[in-house]
Amino acid sequence: MSAKLLSSLTVAALLLAPLSSQAQLPRDPVERARIISQIMETQSRQLTLFDRQGQTVGVVGPRDLYNQPVFSPDAKRMAVIKPDLDKETNDLWIIDVATAKGIQITSSKSREGANSPAWSPDGSQVAYVALRDGYFGLYRKASSGQGTEELLFKNSAPMTLTDWSQDGGHLTYFSTDLSGGGLYALPLNAQGERKPIEVLHSKSQLQGPRLSPDNRFMTFTSNEAGRFDVYAIRFDPAATTPATPVQISDQGGTGMVFWRRDGKELYYLAADRAIMAVEVGSGSTATFGKPTLLFRPPADIVAAIGPGNASVSRDGERFVIAVPRPQLRQLTIYDRQGKVVSTVGQPGFYNQPNLSPDGTRAVVMRNDPQSGDVDIWTIDLASGKGTPITDDVFPQNAPIWSPDGKQVAYVSTKDGFSGIYRKAADGTGEPELLFQYTPGAGMVLTDWSPDGKFLTFFTGVIVVVPIGDNKKGLERKEIDWLREDYDAGQGRFSPDNRYLAYLSNEENVDRGEVYVRPFDASRPEAPGPGDAVRVSLDGSIGMITWRQDGKELYFMTRNWEVMAVEVTTTPTFKAGEPRLLFSLPGPLPGNPMQWKNVSKDGDRFIFAMPTTTAPAAR
């Protein structure tokens, strides 16, 4: 998993994150089982076979938490990574394509695991990366599951294996961090200690190296030119300086670059997740033809397809995609009784809809299926018309409105730094950097104070950023408002600016509850005097929102119930008994710990509801 590149709070924040068996689950058995069940429901995938025309020709077994499927050389079996959430492991399985019968190949200890399988040319073995006793290593084992695993190469840092060369002589892998990316080939037949060959190193990200069947070229993806594209470089283990890469893709390429067995064709996943084919000419200098479209995956899942969940058979006739549940969402407005009042525009790949102060617009994260980019849009609720706020390749997330509704703020990650930017809500003008965080650090932006002078985000700590000054974004410093040994997040300013509501697990590590504490703008280094007042009674997952008059507070329970609580803020904060407004058919996509989706009068609620109808046209 690529969480090693940047915190997933930064890169994948507020999108469905890649599943990690190593994320820690609650220890309470009931709560743990409940979470696992919800993860299975939302993140399980169906191994689905496609032909070159994109017709579905079969499925393999039931849905499960599959990742990284790779065909065996004869395409009769499939290597796949499957997490065991309860044991907190990832392990390698070999699945018979015809019968769906699976064999578990690796047996990892808790909080360890295997990933990124690659088949030996004859299909008798599978190589993989495994974390064992604190070290990453390249291992191989018989694909029958017999025998013990053999350590081929031990590495201190994470790496991702992508291929085993057709002559059996090399494993190719990549390793990347904020200092740059590297493509490597590990000679398997050399005498003595195996030493990897660094084929290429760059300050950009380099991924997915695969050798051509004749070992003359290595294909890979790189974002050196600003977006990911597919490249080829001459592979010469003895070279002291790398050759110049040749670009193969013409409209972006995210990965899944596989060579056909005869070396005359290769395949990749384009930026818009189309499956592309490229003819490869023979001769001393390989020539790569113009990419042609083979097929586009189904529109309702396309946004969730990536190089890690699709691959190609060696003859180029079969494609396997671990198909997720439909990813389309319909922006839907509910009243206080849970009745659907209206839907907004066409379905799209929306996330995190937050209502403008006047309740006429929503700001959302929108995944563009054509480019794969996640941008911030505002949507007019009456007409459904969308306006792009951002339109670039940088990942953006966590949009919120300014108190007057004239601007939106959001988090964008550029060159390894997450920053909070603001821009006019009509999309005009240039973005202004309000604050930049420490390198690689992620943050979830949750509110903009009613007086306009503070932003707040969380990192497990609730942090405030004073912006009511004339400083430049790079000059501003964050202030920890609530930094404890328990988790705290989703700070929400009361309309009178005197309190922050937030979610924390102060009392029960397995359960978040809503609390309120005084906020003193003249002393933002800590909550004001007095104990935290607990608002929720039986857990919450977020959606903390104040009514504009400060007399009601809303939140969502672990069972996807929308709750309301009468509150008073003068002379001190007091909360009444939470009462159920309505329930939603959860689990819902997105992160409730960033939702601010209630109208100022508390009469309307907006959610991005899963749907299967056609995607919105841009």
Next chain:
Amino acid sequence: MNHRTTVFALAALLLAASAWAHHNMSALFDFKDRVTLTGTLTKMDWRNPHISVYVDAKIGDKVQPWSIEGPAPNFFRARDISKVDVEQAIGKIVTAEVSRARDGSNAGLLRTLNLPDGKVVSACPQNC
């Protein structure tokens, strides 16, 4: 790899974000440069987004003060290591394996911590 825990497991796994990594560890620490330090645990800061422990490490004849970052408190809670366990080790000899800071300072990212009572704290897979 960065991982999240317990109460926010829904937000972490099912719904969206998965970590509070305060910063990307590979940006600041070189995972390929491991150092084993033995010395006196002088103090600790057991708070989000990550804990810190401070060790006066004996390097040859000299004592060097090292600051060591670890995962979030909940990471340890899930492994039956409490704040008290580490607090009780203050003033005693501990051994820590760390990934050294890229800037060459006496700072590291915790990989394992051996406490005086025999408990071994591993920060894997988060800090591997």
